Amino acid sequence: MTHRMQMGNGAFLLGKPSVGARNAQLRIGDRFRLASRPVESHLSVGPAAVLSIGDDVWIGHGAAIASHERVEIGDRTRIGPFLILMDSNFHSGAGDQSEQHDCKPVIIGKDCRIGSRVTITRGSRIGDGARVLAGSVINGDIPPGACAGGARARVLGRATEVTSQGYVAALALPGIVREALELDSVPALDDASIAAGLWTEEHVQRLTAAIRSELGITLTAGDLRDVGSLADVAAIVQRKHS
């Protein structure tokens, strides 16, 4: 193999990953942890492509990372098992996978926490300190410090606020609000306009009834009095959930 590889110190490899990197640049920082047990992880870096991984990055087992142009993962980012991360969509000439086109670099920032079974599609950018909930599909940009989830992932709140314990509430709430208030589309949690116009007595009653039946959490009218956005409602639901 004629690839150029820079590997930092103290790598911690569990099991043996499969690495295909011909004529490619592979830059891996210090204390890289990659699990390939119980399911093998593979890194595939195409010709003249770059895969750059920072220091203290952890990646779980069963990962599939393919770079045909450029994939970057920032320092201290931790990624759960069964990641799929690719900068192309593998649509090349019929049956010929040797040349890829339409590659768009994927850039993952520093200090991100990415859950299990997350799929990150080409051209996605995840900002520093962002959090991605398990099972999400990322297609596009996630701002720094945000918590995103769902398929396709939407911003659900700030990374420091959304816990995986309150994950059910955070992910289910927009759908519940849509059904309860008969909205045309699913509202975003960080959308401040949603709270302002909707809190008539009847809306509050419908919403609390829906939250009680769907999530088993009883909210009082007082709980909902001072909310500024759906994220606040999610925070209250999460607090009661734990």
Place this chain on the structure above:
Amino acid sequence: MSRFRAVPSWLTSSLGARLWLRDCDQVGPGARTFSRPNIENRGRIVLGSRVRLNSGWAPVELVSGPGGKIEIGDKVFVNYGSIVSAQRSVRIGADTMIGNYCIVADTETPGIEDPQAGPSTDPRPVEIGRGAWLAARVTVLPGSRIGDGAVIAAGSIVAGDIPAGCVAGGIPARVLRTG
């Protein structure tokens, strides 16, 4: 050729269990392993009687970190490619079945951790009741509790509590049917 069939699987699986599960702290009678599981015991791993681990296409992995404890009840079945990882505590009740490629872990990055990296952040115990059934590719997130006899549909991600006896599914898993 059938006259020369290899040793029957009930025998190889029982003998294999003696060998492959030797790193566990306790293994009940009648445990069986089909192919070789990965056992990484740096804490405590306790398996009940007649536990079966199938590592046929990908190994089953049981990992306990320092101070972590895995307790698996009697007659539990774990299918291939699944990982059970405890940095603090994971308990699986008797008669529970776990499908292939499941993840049951009390941290977000299951598996052995680099001792040099320091203790893992915020492990939250996981508890699965008796007679539950986790279908294929189920992920149980840290801090989750699954009640007795609950059925979790394939591909679901469990975050939080699932009541006993219900059918739950989806990402995140919600109750689809009660009773």
